[in-house]
Amino acid sequence: MPHALLVDDDTNALSALNTLVAREGFTTSTAATLREARERMAEQRPDVVLLDLVLPDGDGMDLFQNVESRDNTEVVLITGHASVETSVQALRLGAVDYLLKPVNVKQLKAILSRVSRPPDLKKEIGALRGELRSLGRFGRLLGTSEAIQKVYDQIERVATSAATVFITGESGTGKELVAQTVHDFSRRRKQPFIAVNCGAISPQLIESELFGHEKGSFTGAVHDHKGYFERASGGTLFLDEITEMPIELQVKLLRVLEAGAFMRVGSGQQIEVDVRIIAATNRNPQEAVADGKLREDLLYRLQVFPLHVPPLRERAGDVALLARNFLDEINRTEQTSKIFAPGALESLVEYHWPGNVRELKNIIHRAYIMADDLLHADCLPVEVEKSHDVTSPFFQVRVGSTISEVERRLILATLQQCNGNKEKTAEMLGVSLKTLYNRLREYESQSA
Numbered sequence: 001m002p003h004a005l006l007v008d009d010d011t012n013a014l015s016a017l018n019t020l021v022a023r024e025g026f027t028t029s030t031a032a033t034l035r036e037a038r039e040r041m042a043e044q045r046p047d048v049v050l051l052d053l054v055l056p057d058g059d060g061m062d063l064f065q066n067v068e069s070r071d072n073t074e075v076v077l078i079t080g081h082a083s084v085e086t087s088v089q090a091l092r093l094g095a096v097d098y099l100l101k102p103v104n105v106k107q108l109k110a111i112l113s114r115v116s117r118p119p120d121l122k123k124e125i126g127a128l129r130g131e132l133r134s135l136g137r138f139g140r141l142l143g144t145s146e147a148i149q150k151v152y153d154q155i156e157r158v159a160t161s162a163a164t165v166f167i168t169g170e171s172g173t174g175k176e177l178v179a180q181t182v183h184d185f186s187r188r189r190k191q192p193f194i195a196v197n198c199g200a201i202s203p204q205l206i207e208s209e210l211f212g213h214e215k216g217s218f219t220g221a222v223h224d225h226k227g228y229f230e231r232a233s234g235g236t237l238f239l240d241e242i243t244e245m246p247i248e249l250q251v252k253l254l255r256v257l258e259a260g261a262f263m264r265v266g267s268g269q270q271i272e273v274d275v276r277i278i279a280a281t282n283r284n285p286q287e288a289v290a291d292g293k294l295r296e297d298l299l300y301r302l303q304v305f306p307l308h309v310p311p312l313r314e315r316a317g318d319v320a321l322l323a324r325n326f327l328d329e330i331n332r333t334e335q336t337s338k339i340f341a342p343g344a345l346e347s348l349v350e351y352h353w354p355g356n357v358r359e360l361k362n363i364i365h366r367a368y369i370m371a372d373d374l375l376h377a378d379c380l381p382v383e384v385e386k387s388h389d390v391t392s393p394f395f396q397v398r399v400g401s402t403i404s405e406v407e408r409r410l411i412l413a414t415l416q417q418c419n420g421n422k423e424k425t426a427e428m429l430g431v432s433l434k435t436l437y438n439r440l441r442e443y444e445s446q447s448a
């Protein structure tokens with residue numbers, strides 16, 4: 001039987017809580033002060049601590065910070081006095097969840113049912129580490145590079161908590177797959193994972209799509225309609241391209257996150273929700289705030305746990321593994337056994353992948369269709385093929401040159417190689433056309 005330690009200086013609240021938690025199949029012990037809590041913990045290590053934030057002999061957070069071997073003890077904060085800010089802070093420090101006072105029985109049950117299951121989750125995560133070493137795979141994600149392993153570490157750390165995750169990264173880096181993986185290793189994994197692309201729903205419909213509507217609430221609303229929030233109940237809601245959500249709706253979303261309840265369009269009745277939010281954008285969030293595309297307060301609330309997925313060019317070590325796996329996948333469905341010809345993988349590895357993993361996947365697919373049994377480099381788009389072109393000219397760099405000098409010479413040599421085509425040059429250099437133009441203008445003014 002799992003064991004719970006309940007810490008609260010309000011003795012009435014404590015005994016009520018004790019009854020509720022015992023009814024959920026926990027053995028319990030109770031404490032009214034930090035000192036007592038420490039004593040109880042020394043007697044028996046709890047699987048979960050339900051912890052009031054404000055205690056007579058100090059801040060509940062202090063106890064939480066010296067909970068040893070956090071691997072085995074989960075902390076849920078109970079807070080009456082604290083604002084949402086404190087709860088966000090607690091989640092950042094690693095609390096699995098928080099409850100607002102007066103404690104809502106349904107919410108408490110939901111949290112306890114999730115908290116009491118960590119052993120099998122831990123076993124799965126352990127197995128995952130093994131797979132990573134032998135197959136280069138972490139759940140649905142492939143890759144062994146240092147950069148992607150950092151992402152795995154973060155997923156592992158955040159998955160089991162209730163924290164909201166904010167995923168950033170260029171287009172095609174795997175943000176949605178990362179979101180799905182966070183869900184797969186969370187306590188919510190047997191509940192739905194629902195992905196919503198905020199950019200793909202018309203601004204007029206997005207509110208009713210998210211929150212649902214009552215019959216007759218607007219023209220065309222002929223039935224009651226459950227929104228994504230209700231459908232994701234108990235699970236995870238992935239809000240992709242969050243900066244495309246209309247600003248008025250961002251205000252509503254923030255309110256829902258803070259209150260844990262929402263209303264269907266055309267209804268005055270609050271519906272409680274137990275949904276974990278993961279949001280993503282391929283834009284720089286601070287710039288999106290500056291451009292008025294993302295509300296700062298919403299960003300702050302979503303960014304309890306920020307997770308950046310690095311571009312593929314920063315994990316070139318994974319390209320061959322990804323390419324082979326994508327080819328294997330197609331071979332499996334098509335029942336063929338095509339393989340890469342010598343040189344093709346080298347070209348793939350040296351290319352800079354502006355469209356990231358998605359581009360790699362698409363290019364493999366196209367090459368598969370073009371190839372007979374062997375995927376030669378000439379089945380690849382010319383810019384990829386040329387990235388491993390041993391006939392490309394070299395230029396020597398003298399040690400002692402400045403970086404800007406080397407940059408200037410590389411840019412001009414590439415421009416020459418591309419016969420003055422600036423789009424191609426920028427692409428080959430992996431910079432934006434604007435950057436290229438700026439550099440060329442600088443060089444002109446320097447030589448003038």
Ligand SMILES: Nc1ncnc2c1ncn2[C@@H]1O[C@H](COP(=O)(O)OP(=O)(O)OP(=O)(O)O)[C@@H](O)[C@H]1O
Binds near residue numbers: 169171172240322358
């Ligand atoms: N590490 C990975 N291992 C295996 N497949 C991957 C990996 N990363 C991405 N993919 C695959 O690449 C494609 C793009 O990934 P995904 O849709 O998650 O990217 P995204 O960052 O959400 O892109 P966008 O910003 O355009 O929405 C998908 O088909 C996904 O399965």
Ligand SMILES: [Mg+2]
Binds near residue numbers: 240
């Ligand atoms: Mg996406």
